[in-house]
Amino acid sequence: MVSIIQIFLVFLKIGAFTFGGGLAMIPIIKRELVSRGWISEEELADYIAVSQTAPGMIAVNIATLVGMHLRKWKGAFFAVLGIVLPSLVVIMLIATGLKEFAEIPIVVSALKGITLVVVILLAFAIFDIGKNAIKDIITLLYALLCFSLVFFLDVPTTLVILLSFVLGTLRAFILAKKARKKL
């Protein structure tokens, strides 16, 4: 069984390296969790889907789900504690002393470099989750449709998720009908 301390430490590490939003963290989360054998790639893809759909921040939601999966409530609690602790400490330090932190030239430069890594992380996230999510021509077209909706038409992501639920429900009914006809 995975120990609570291990769960806490792994999510502490993920929290400390979260830049550019939770989605960019997918390759790091995958590296830390899937290669340790804590969850499967399929489960990770499931958890990301739930994290996007439910309220809250994606990284925190993934921590909750994985912690719950490994060690129930205790695991979920310590995973979330681990992922928020770096924020608490770093922000309090900066708020006390360095209010112009974000304007220091060297910080701006370092951040530009990190943003380039975020580009790479997002590209790999597309591959990592894509392997599991794009199964046929319909899913491929749907991914392109969702991209176009948010990119060109500024449709809120919440509506995209809602659309997925509507289409999923429809597909379930259509498939059930087809199956009945075959009988």
Next chain:
Amino acid sequence: MIELILLFIYVGLFTIGGGMVAIPLIQQEVVARGWLTLNEFISMVAIAQSTPGPIGINVATYVGFEHFGILGAIAATFGFVLPSFLIVSSLANLLRKHRSSSLVINWFYFIKAGIIGLIGYAFVKVVLITVISVDPVFSIDWIALLLLLVLTVIFKLLKKLPWLVIVIGAILGMLFL
């Protein structure tokens, strides 16, 4: 303090689709209450983006700390995380029970594909602020592009240590950008 916790519970409940969604919500509430001016809020978001950790958590911590010190920081973060923690952990149990029902399978069929579209959107957005610029005219930042290629090779070589690539990215940024 209670108002602070309740406010972040409310924000946590309505943050759907990631931390960026929370920013305008927090802005409205915090500025209207006079806890921070709009300018203070904007520079705070800049800090939240340039420090590690989920952006929403960083902003919550900052707002709490500015007004009520360490306890405020902890209280705001706790309130922010509470709704999603309860909802998501109940969803985890429901998911385990119903993962093989046809309705859930078909929801996931579309949600997962949709998320690929959303990550693609995040990807294009980040490329547009780092390497390529289309406003006012199309141009490419060649130094950034070169660094991007170098970092991709390093990322491939250090596949086991993605966090180290973030550190290398920060160092290369300090040197060249």
